[in-house]
Amino acid sequence: MKKPLLLAAVAALALPLSALAQTAPDVAALRDAALKDEVAWDVVEGLTTEVGQRLAATEAEARARDWGVKKLTALGFQNVHIETYRMPVWVRGAETAEVVGPSAQKLTIAALGNSGSTGPKGVEAEIVYFPTMADLAAAPAERVKGKIAFVSHSMTATQDGSHYGAFGAARRAGPNVAATKGAVAILIRSIGTDYHRNPHTGVTNWAKGVTPIAAAALSLPDAEQLERLLKRGPVRLRLLVTPEFKGEAESGNVIGDVPGSDPAAGIVLVGGHLDSWDLGTGAIDDAAGIAITTAAAKAVMAAGQPRRTIRVVWFGAEEVGGFGGAAYAKAHTGERHVFASESDSGADRVWKFETNLPVGAAPIADRLAIALAPLGIARGRGEAHGGTDVGPILQTGVAGIDLSQSALRYFDYHHTPDDTLDKIDPAQLRQNVAAWTTLLTIVANAPEDIAGVPPHGE
Amino acid sequence: MKKPLLLAAVAALALPLSALAQTAPDVAALRDAALKDEVAWDVVEGLTTEVGQRLAATEAEARARDWGVKKLTALGFQNVHIETYRMPVWVRGAETAEVVGPSAQKLTIAALGNSGSTGPKGVEAEIVYFPTMADLAAAPAERVKGKIAFVSHSMTATQDGSHYGAFGAARRAGPNVAATKGAVAILIRSIGTDYHRNPHTGVTNWAKGVTPIAAAALSLPDAEQLERLLKRGPVRLRLLVTPEFKGEAESGNVIGDVPGSDPAAGIVLVGGHLDSWDLGTGAIDDAAGIAITTAAAKAVMAAGQPRRTIRVVWFGAEEVGGFGGAAYAKAHTGERHVFASESDSGADRVWKFETNLPVGAAPIADRLAIALAPLGIARGRGEAHGGTDVGPILQTGVAGIDLSQSALRYFDYHHTPDDTLDKIDPAQLRQNVAAWTTLLTIVANAPEDIAGVPPHGE
CATH class of the missing domain: 3.50.30.30 (Glucose Oxidase; domain 1)
Incomplete structure (x- = not known):
């Protein structure tokens, strides 16, 4: 029999408040500080200006990878490197x-x-x-x-x-x-x-x-x-x-870690995609996603070593067939990923979150609901399903949470020449960084074991 | 000494009410009927769809002239014809x-x-x-x-x-x-x-x-x-x-009349320009202007013969140097024009009007103020100055009135590929037709003589 709704709500409010207090970093303080973030804008402005469009497996995407290695290194990420793969190239x-x-x-x-x-x-x-x-x-x-x-x-x-x-x-x-x-x-x-x-x-x-x-x-x-x-x-x-099919060429993922204190607790994987379509400068799709997740990981890094390793991946070649996500999943089968989530719907505000967590990790979602509410984010009715890039990892039975951005404007610009920096509202970008900082602080430091879930994903 | 403002306002209210009652057609009824106009949309939809862009002195502008002759004839205008001139051609x-x-x-x-x-x-x-x-x-x-x-x-x-x-x-x-x-x-x-x-x-x-x-x-x-x-x-x-300069070629104006009952009272000239830039389909610039003025003239025609002849001109080659307006003025020096006005700022609502009338015709402006107020149009503080097309006629000392459209959106689309039919709001287009119907009803039927004014214009 289902619990009456009121009791369930009271239980949900009672539990996480104490759990939140146990969490090492001050989630609320990190969240609110992230509302003044400048890292995400720096990344999205720099990448879209200095590189511009980054069509998969072209010279421009390679320049973007080099740009990414420099940026992640400068931000203090560890083990920053590129992992390449080959893929078919199509050009307009x-x-x-x-x-x-x-x-x-x-x-x-x-x-x-x-x-x-x-x-x-x-x-x-x-x-x-x-x-x-x-x-x-x-x-x-x-x-x-x-x-x-x-x-x-x-x-x-x-x-x-x-x-x-x-x-x-x-x-x-x-x-x-x-x-x-x-x-x-x-x-x-x-x-x-x-x-x-x-x-x-x-x-x-x-x-x-x-x-x-x-x-x-x-x-x-x-x-x-x-x-x-x-x-x-x-x-x-x-x-x-x-257009022409140009045979095979090299693409790649750019990877950087925030090493955790407890390697056995597994890896928390986040990111977005580095490649873009060739028409715009790929600001909302998806410089924003890598900027948001990178800025959030940096904020957690700056607050002290998290329990779990946070890995940021700037996936290559998402647009043209998800080659980067597939290559990552194949190359990292030996590692214990416990969580994966991506940002790939622009830079407008997050308005809901949905989860796919094992029963034992359910308190994470309750703590998250409380910590995200001040940002205007509420729990949705569905389940997290990830996206193209983390899909292959989720499909191996890894837990995930979706932070859903408002898509009301997104398909005005998506995959057009109009996907440029001016479409990003800095205030909404910061709200995203705050939401992701909240998520990463809670997930990476959660005392619960984050076990596998039934294989899932897009 | 200036009259105290309050007295002036009372005088303005008192005079035109009686004058309005004398005007033969029911201005308010024609104005309100025009809010259901379908002629303007028919013109703007037809021209932008069936012809598309109409760069001056190209084959497309010639097709547009033929389209215009057919349309004005079908609408019942008299003396419909094309007047050509030669001009230099530039192509992208x-x-x-x-x-x-x-x-x-x-x-x-x-x-x-x-x-x-x-x-x-x-x-x-x-x-x-x-x-x-x-x-x-x-x-x-x-x-x-x-x-x-x-x-x-x-x-x-x-x-x-x-x-x-x-x-x-x-x-x-x-x-x-x-x-x-x-x-x-x-x-x-x-x-x-x-x-x-x-x-x-x-x-x-x-x-x-x-x-x-x-x-x-x-x-x-x-x-x-x-x-x-x-x-x-x-x-x-x-x-x-x-781009290339291609030498000289033919352009032209399309002209149609609503003959008046009193030829000595002079011609009331209205219109917009038929040509467009080559990038869009010239919906707001300026199919809308010819559609609005044509629909208004048609509404007056349908209400019975006006005192003055209303002449609608679809000017050619405005964008590239005002060749159509100059050619018209040169070709029609022998006729008595008493009034000229153009619509060339899109299709968004008219919000103010300004006049340049001789002293004896001042009551026209007062009647107009009362009749336009229900459409959300008020008298502005400036003087009418016309635009590129009627400028050469105004400069000969002809009176005019400007109906000013909101330009808040206009320069989002102006001279771009985005100047297409979807940018026109049918309700605002009809408000324009109602404003112009009001203006033409009052001006073409005014009992006052509309004498010349000191030479004026853009």
Whole structure:
């Protein structure tokens, strides 16, 4: 039988207050000091200015790794090093789209990651329109064959960002479906929520044996323009999209530790991803995530040695297929990770947290709820599931907590040229650092054993 | 001696109430009906969708003229025709900018109208930074020679749009000054107020004998990125800007009349401009202006023949130097124009009006004040000055009234790829139509003679 809610609430309030008092560092003091943090801004400003875009496995991402080693070393992290791996490289080429005929006009597009090429001469074909991904999936091949498929959707801005998962299939899977049905190319309405002429790129995936076709996103104004033109009659488009697959090259993760006093207590893994798409400077995606987690780990470091080792990883090659997270998990199977969490939804304020902790470590969540409440953060109803980078570690049965950032603005800028430093609000960035400092202080110093959980993850 | 303010206010209230009652059509009824107008949206949606961008003296602007003749004819305007003129043509080419050296990265630029070319091989040079146009003007030539000048400014969003005039000199005059001092090229911070990677183009002017250099605008995020890089040390840039001057070609004005019952009472001239910059679809600049004035003239036409002829002009080639307005004034010197006004600041709500009327026609302004008040429009403290298109007519001593639209959002989109249909709020567009319907009803039917005023205009 369930406990009555009131009793449960009283129990939750009673327990952690005493437990909080036992915790060595003063969580509240560290949390509040972090609201004046300058480290995160320094990292995000420096990386986005001095390196700029950092497409996976390119020279720019390598420069970013060197930048990271210098920065983590200067901040006092230990065992700072790069771990490399090889991966396929895709780079953007020319990309233009032009309506032909009596309403001749250019449309703004951006190739999706892993898009195929039209070849240097481009293609010209009629548009076949699908209001949703389901419509494309249901269409007979003869409707699609030889045409340029155009897939729309109805994504809106949501605080939990859930529409990205729900409506993102047009980008992730649409091109493969269109190619299978014989389309010469595919355009999608950007998986985004803003009305600027900056299309949202992002990775698409091809099934084995499917030859990639040209696949690009239209900005929302362009997608709606095309819909208006299609209401007036058939539309032919001339499309030039010439990205290239460049074979394999080196990418890597940048790693730094705050060594703990009790190696047997296991590693607390946090981070974000260092690579970015090539269009913006990757400020909210994801210089912010590495800046926030690094600043929080630094704050805990400065307060005295934690019980558990805190490891910060600046993952490489997340955008293009999660190569950094996979490489890390493979390379570190011998170590005892007890906790993993990542920051990869921008720099707007954290508003909820969710956990996936073993029963014995449940008091950690109760202490966290009390310590995060002054930051305007409440416990959500779901379970933590991590993200692309810590997913492979979580899937081995490691515990985790998600600090969820407001995504209301995130998909206005995500994967566009507009992902630049000015989109970061320093006050909200600091709230993130305070939340992560709170989390790391509590988790890294928790007296409880953090045992494994049933394998879980994205 | 001035009248005490209270007495003046009472007099203003007392007079026009009776005068309003004398006006033939029911101004209030026409005004309120216009709040449900669908003509303006039909024009702005149709033109921006079916034609798109309409750069002056190009094939697209010619298509737009044909579109305009059909639309004005279908709406019932009389004497619908095109009046052509010839003018120099400038067209955009390639445009890329790249920081070279350890922080190698691309910056987003757009060439200014009338920009010179770097040639197909581009130029590479050091940046010399000027925080304001005054700093560039004051700089000795040896600081500028052989370099790429970069001029910033501190424009903010203002309701009256006045910062465009105040801070726009960097674009209008900066390139000429930089060229005179021997710069190889010039970049300016976009004359705009938004943080999207869509630079603001716009015309620049060269003094006689000055050879045009490459002149381009950086988006605000790019301008601030460059400023951050310059704080760290010297910056070299590789610049490719290849627009072309294409000689002379044809442009034109599209004209339609609502004939008045009293030809001797003179012509009431209203309109906006048909051409647009090449980057967006020219929705707020200025499909909205022609749509608003056309819809208002149509509403007056539908209510019965006005006393004065209302002439709607869709001016060509405003953006690139006001060729349409100048050509109209030159071609129509023989006609008695008694009033001229244009709509060319977007589609957001009108919030004030200002007049330049002869003393005998002053009651028109008083009646207008009463009739516009329910739309949230009040009389401003300044005088009407018109704009680029009706300026040449106003300068001959013709009376005018400005209906001022809120410009708070206008310079977020102005002259960028983001000037698209979605930026227009249909409710605010209708408020504009209601304001213009009110103005035209009162002015075209005014029993007073509208005599000339001292020559005036922009």
